[in-house]
Structures are given as C-alpha cells and as structure tokens.
Amino acid sequence: MFDRYILKFPDDIYGYYYKGSAQAGIDTSMTMGIAFPSYLKAVEVGEAYPDKSRITPLIKGSYRFLVIFAANVLKNKEQALSFNAKALMLDSTDTEFKGFKESITKITNPSKTYTNAKGEKVTIEADGSITTVGKDGSTTVITKTGKITIVKNGITTIIENGKMTVIDKDGKVTSMNPPGSLK
Numbered sequence: 417m418f419d420r421y422i423l424k425f426p427d428d429i430y431g432y433y434y435k436g437s438a439q440a441g442i443d444t445s446m447t448m449g450i451a452f453p454s455y456l457k458a459v460e461v462g463e464a465y466p467d468k469s470r471i472t473p474l475i476k477g478s479y480r481f482l483v484i485f486a487a488n489v490l491k492n493k494e495q496a497l498s499f500n501a502k503a504l505m506l507d508s509t510d511t512e513f514k515g516f517k518e519s520i521t522k523i524t525n526p527s528k529t530y531t532n533a534k535g536e537k538v539t540i541e542a543d544g545s546i547t548t549v550g551k552d553g554s555t556t557v558i559t560k561t562g563k564i565t566i567v568k569n570g571i572t573t574i575i576e577n578g579k580m581t582v583i584d585k586d587g588k589v590t591s592m593n594p595p596g597s598l599k
Contacts, residue, residue: 422586429465432458433474435587440481446489453570454587455481459502472506476513479503483516487523490557490565491541492549496520 418435425431436454443450455478462468462475479499487496497520503513529539537549544560554568564575570585582590 419586419588427461427464429458429462429471429474432461432587433478436478436481439587446485448574448581448583449485449489449565449567449572450583450587450589451481452485452567453572453583453585455485456570457585457587463502468506475506476503476510479506480512483513483520487516487520490555490567491545491547492555493520493523495555 418431418438421428422431422435432454436451436458439451439454440446458478459475459482462471462478465471468475479502482499483496483503486492486499490496497517500513500516500520504510504517507513527539527541529537532538532548535551539547539549541547546558548556550556550568552568554566556567557563557565562576564573566573572583574581574583580592582592584590
C-alpha cells in the first residue's frame with residue numbers, strides 16, 4: 417500500500433514515514449532494521465520541503481527512530497548524535513531530543529577504535545562486536561554471534577544463520593536462503 421503511494425508521490429514524506437511506522441510495528445525489537453531505510457528516506461525527503469511547519473512531527477518522528485536505532489542497534493554513538501543534532505535543529509526546545517543527547521553523550525565507549533590500511537574506521541566494542549565505517553559512508557557491524565549487518569547507500573544487508581536479507585532504499589525486503597536449504 418505504501419509502496420504504491422511512494423511510486424505516485426516520491427517527493428512526499430508521508431509514504432516513507434508511514435511505511436517506516438508499519439515496518440517498525442513489525443520489527444518492534446529493531447533486530448531486522450527494516451524500518452531504517454524508510455525513516456532515512458523520510459528524513460531526506462522531509463528536509464527538502466521548503467515549508468516544514470506541517471511535517472515537522474513526521475521528520476522528528478523519523479529522527480527519533482534513527483537516533484534510537486543508531487545508538488542501541490548499530491552502537492554508533494557518532495551517528496546517533498548526528499541524527500539527534502539534526503532533530504534539534506528543527507526544534508531546539510524539544511525535551512526528548514535534549515534528553516537523548518544527554519544520554520548518548522554519557523555512553524562510555526570502552527571500545528577500541530583505529531584506522532585500518534584502507535582508511536576505514538574500525539571499532540571493536542566491549543561486547544566483541546566489530547563496526548567498520550568505510551570511506552564511502554558504509555557501515556558494517558559484525559556481532560559475536562556472527563550476524564553481519566551492512567548499510568550502504570541506504571541499502572541494508574543482513575546475513576545471519578546462513579540467510580541473507582536485503583532491505584532496499586524503499587524498504588522492500590528480499591530474503592534469500594542458502595542453496596539446498598529446506599526453509
């Protein structure tokens with residue numbers, strides 16, 4: 417339903433926002449990250465509006481999800497603070513985003529960060545997960561359980577237990593099982 421709306425009105429925030437809301441309702445623990453691309457696109461489209469007065473709640477709602485996802489799932493403090501700063505630019509009096517900033521800033525990173533030979537920022541977290549931020553802006557997270565999440569150009573790829581799930585820029589989910597599996 418939202419995909420049809422988005423096709424007809426690609427420069428309208430409503431399709432992306434409500435698609436993200438529906439996806440967030442499906443993935444309530446955010447483990448699949450299926451709403452991330454939709455909310456990211458909602459912010460991109462919403463920020464391009466010349467008059468944001470009527471859509472500010474939608475942009476802020478999108479940023480709310482992005483901040484929480486970046487901080488809690490991606491464990492990317494810098495990205496979470498960046499999304500939060502953009503939300504505060506919309507409404508500097510928003511107490512929720514002020515609280516987010518305070519909480520995220522307090523997050524201690526007992527992690528180790530270095531730059532590898534390719535010039536990518538690599539962070540090894542205390543929990544054993546590894547996050548790599550490429551020069552191209554891509555983010556790869558590998559958890560100690562072996563789950564791999566790659567976000568590049570708005571496309572999220574998740575590899576877990578031999579199954580690959582791709583979420584495109586429009587939030588369309590494609591799942592692939594390994595050859596020969598009975599799933």
